[in-house]
Amino acid sequence: MGVRPMRSSDRQDVLALRLLLWPDDDGGEDPGETVLVWEQDGTVGGFLIYSLRPWAEGCERRPVPYIEGWFVREDLRRRGVGRALVSAVEDRARAAGFRELGSDAPVANRVSLAAHRRLGFEPTEKLQFFRKNLAVVEPQATVVVEPFRGSRAELLPLFEEADDSASEIRGYFELGEVYVARRGQQIVGHVQLIASGEVWEVKSVAVVESMQGQGIGATLIRKALDRAFSAGAARVVAATATADIGNLRFYQRLGFRMDRVERDVFCPDRGYPNVEADGIEVRDRVWFSIEVHGRH
Numbered sequence: 001m002g003v004r005p006m007r008s009s010d011r012q013d014v015l016a017l018r019l020l021l022w023p024d025d026d027g028g029e030d031p032g033e034t035v036l037v038w039e040q041d042g043t044v045g046g047f048l049i050y051s052l053r054p055w056a057e058g059c060e061r062r063p064v065p066y067i068e069g070w071f072v073r074e075d076l077r078r079r080g081v082g083r084a085l086v087s088a089v090e091d092r093a094r095a096a097g098f099r100e101l102g103s104d105a106p107v108a109n110r111v112s113l114a115a116h117r118r119l120g121f122e123p124t125e126k127l128q129f130f131r132k133n134l135a136v137v138e139p140q141a142t143v144v145v146e147p148f149r150g151s152r153a154e155l156l157p158l159f160e161e162a163d164d165s166a167s168e169i170r171g172y173f174e175l176g177e178v179y180v181a182r183r184g185q186q187i188v189g190h191v192q193l194i195a196s197g198e199v200w201e202v203k204s205v206a207v208v209e210s211m212q213g214q215g216i217g218a219t220l221i222r223k224a225l226d227r228a229f230s231a232g233a234a235r236v237v238a239a240t241a242t243a244d245i246g247n248l249r250f251y252q253r254l255g256f257r258m259d260r261v262e263r264d265v266f267c268p269d270r271g272y273p274n275v276e277a278d279g280i281e282v283r284d285r286v287w288f289s290i291e292v293h294g295r296h
């Protein structure tokens with residue numbers, strides 16, 4: 001009973017455990033990896049795979065030994081098997097002159113996080129992995145902003161993206177002028193401007209969720225400002241929920257300044273559900289404005 005390097009007679013046992021950890025595993029062994037197993041009465045109850053990585057995020061030395069996989073059969077957990085496997089790799093790494101051991105765990109794997117910490121690993125960096133499917137070739141049509149002359153009903157989902165109250169939307173939906181952002185044939189965003197003398201209001205602005213974060217909202221606002229100021233507006237105003245930190249950043253980056261806060265605007269009487277944004281109850285509204293010289 002104990003930890004030892006994997007033997008060829010362990011292959012089937014190890015593969016069965018590997019599939020529990022990595023269901024898509026093909027069992028192929030990487031020549032750069034070493035597999036240690038924990039064995040009891042001829043049966044493998046856990047394994048640890050490590051390799052020597054040329055470098056690893058958060059580690060200071062290169063190359064660095066790194067835990068690639070660590071698994072203990074469910075009925076054997078919390079009895080020190082995982083610890084024994086990690087100790088064995090530590091001993092081997094230390095004996096070979098290494099001063100660090102790297103590892104990783106999905107941030108959602110609380111057990112693994114707890115076990116790592118308990119065994120003396122310090123958390124270093126957090127990364128988000130990405131994947132782009134290169135088999136799908138989508139022409140990156142440019143976004144064009146243009147006046148919207150169709151039926152506003154087509155834009156209702158975008159207005160609803162910007163405002164949670166159907167009754168409020170009904171009150172201004174048909175007013176003023178609207179510009180839309182199009183990518184190819186698809187409308188991906190809108191901005192509605194309502195003039196009142198020299199003060200123009202950005203009443204509604206939204207970008208479809210899948211296209212957010214690409215600068216389309218800022219392009220729409222810039223277009224709205226161009227339109228308002230060239231038509232003689234002295235100020236352009238806009239309002240948003242004080243709770244919506246993203247929107248506060250958005251308007252200020254575009255040169256808007258805060259004017260005042262109106263409390264309890266987003267209340268059930270006006271058709272607003274009780275919701276939170278960024279963990280803050282949505283209740284109050286902040287007004288922003290920009291003058292011609294304030295523009296970025």
Ligand SMILES: CC(C)(COP(=O)(O)OP(=O)(O)OC[C@H]1O[C@@H](n2cnc3c(N)ncnc32)[C@H](O)[C@@H]1OP(=O)(O)O)[C@@H](O)C(=O)NCCC(=O)NCCS
Pocket residue numbers: 021070071072073076077078079080081082083084104105106109111112114115116118119
């Ligand atoms: C992570 C894993 C390998 C740990 O194996 P194990 O044999 O249960 O670990 P040990 O019994 O040696 O425990 C080591 C330490 O981790 C901590 N730990 C283990 N399981 C834990 C749990 N469920 N909750 C909180 N802490 C836990 C314990 O505090 C323990 O320290 P202690 O004995 O001083 O209290 C095992 O839970 C496992 O196979 N999980 C599924 C696969 C996996 O997530 N692998 C890691 C991928 S990154």
